[in-house]
Amino acid sequence: MQTRAIGTRQVGAIGLGGMPMSIEGRPDERRSIATIHGALDAGVTLIDTADAYHLYAGEVGHNESLIARALASWGGDASTVLVATKGGHLRPGDGTWTRDGSPAHLRSACEASLKRLGVDAIGLYQFHRPDPLVPYAESIGAIKELYDEGKIRIAGISNANPDQIRTAQQILGERLVSVQNQFSPAFRSSEPELDLCTELGLAFLPWSPLGGIGSAAGLGTSHARFQQVADELGVSPQRVCLAWMLAKSPVVIPIPGASRPETIIDSARAADLELSAEQFARLDAAAG
Numbered sequence: 001m002q003t004r005a006i007g008t009r010q011v012g013a014i015g016l017g018g019m020p021m022s023i024e025g026r027p028d029e030r031r032s033i034a035t036i037h038g039a040l041d042a043g044v045t046l047i048d049t050a051d052a053y054h055l056y057a058g059e060v061g062h063n064e065s066l067i068a069r070a071l072a073s074w075g076g077d078a079s080t081v082l083v084a085t086k087g088g089h090l091r092p093g094d095g096t097w098t099r100d101g102s103p104a105h106l107r108s109a110c111e112a113s114l115k116r117l118g119v120d121a122i123g124l125y126q127f128h129r130p131d132p133l134v135p136y137a138e139s140i141g142a143i144k145e146l147y148d149e150g151k152i153r154i155a156g157i158s159n160a161n162p163d164q165i166r167t168a169q170q171i172l173g174e175r176l177v178s179v180q181n182q183f184s185p186a187f188r189s190s191e192p193e194l195d196l197c198t199e200l201g202l203a204f205l206p207w208s209p210l211g212g213i214g215s216a217a218g219l220g221t222s223h224a225r226f227q228q229v230a231d232e233l234g235v236s237p238q239r240v241c242l243a244w245m246l247a248k249s250p251v252v253i254p255i256p257g258a259s260r261p262e263t264i265i266d267s268a269r270a271a272d273l274e275l276s277a278e279q280f281a282r283l284d285a286a287a288g
């Protein structure tokens, strides 16, 4: 698989989003492990997760623990895999999402994630979502401390606007390597952040790149030109979507979610799908 940079590290250009394996509608553990192994066997070396990817109140870190178990039982070299987790978001267990960007919470969340992942330092630790009750610089300052103490190897931010990206870069310097924002054919309002990441050389990780768990299967219907190009190339519209994103900028690394091996294996092949300049222009104009 084609690789891309996150800081000084190279990863497969398509990552795996872990969320569908831990929230509403999640599959059983056996299928989840098969999905993660299928992704790794297909050349995926970036797995995105979060402590908040769980369903019930008492199982914080469900997805992190699942990934740790899948890596332990995989036949390949797990040291080649970058596990990217996040802190600062919480799920009380009633289907809602809450936030806590306080330094005290981020510290305890990071320490708990470290234990669940069973590593000395977290590969990539991302501040999940700005907390309106905590100054952004304070939350980012906490991430810097975690880095300086050796608890995380590199840092990222998520759901950040251009001002927040610049603030985070001022505080974190080279420790900051990635920005993870929502981006898909249906959600293009984060193009300014994507452009800023290209300018600053930060990896840009589109979340819900296929439109989200409930909409991904219908991408070819909701965005007919993606289906049209898919028919021209004899591939799925989801694969075309991911190839379109990759072609937008060399800093893009999509993290499509999956709960079945078939879907992530199909998505992984987007890393090697070439669109013609005309096809790219058609998709880029049509999306939105």
Ligand SMILES: NC(=O)c1ccc[n+]([C@@H]2O[C@H](COP(=O)([O-])OP(=O)(O)OC[C@H]3O[C@@H](n4cnc5c(N)ncnc54)[C@H](OP(=O)(O)O)[C@@H]3O)[C@@H](O)[C@H]2O)c1
Residues within 6 Å of the ligand: 016, 017, 018, 019, 020, 048, 049, 128, 129, 158, 159, 180, 181, 206, 207, 208, 209, 210, 211, 212, 213, 216, 217, 236, 238, 239, 255, 256, 257, 258, 259, 260, 261, 263, 264, 266, 267
């Ligand atoms: N930072 C944040 O605030 C934030 C927010 C949301 C998500 N995320 C991250 O971003 C990741 C991706 O987002 P998402 O999971 O919400 O949405 P998504 O990637 O847009 O859609 C996920 C769904 O796409 C389906 N899919 C994947 N590849 C496919 C293919 N080639 N053909 C057909 N269907 C395909 C999967 O179906 P199956 O289930 O059938 O495999 C899966 O349920 C998450 O898993 C999570 O890691 C981050």
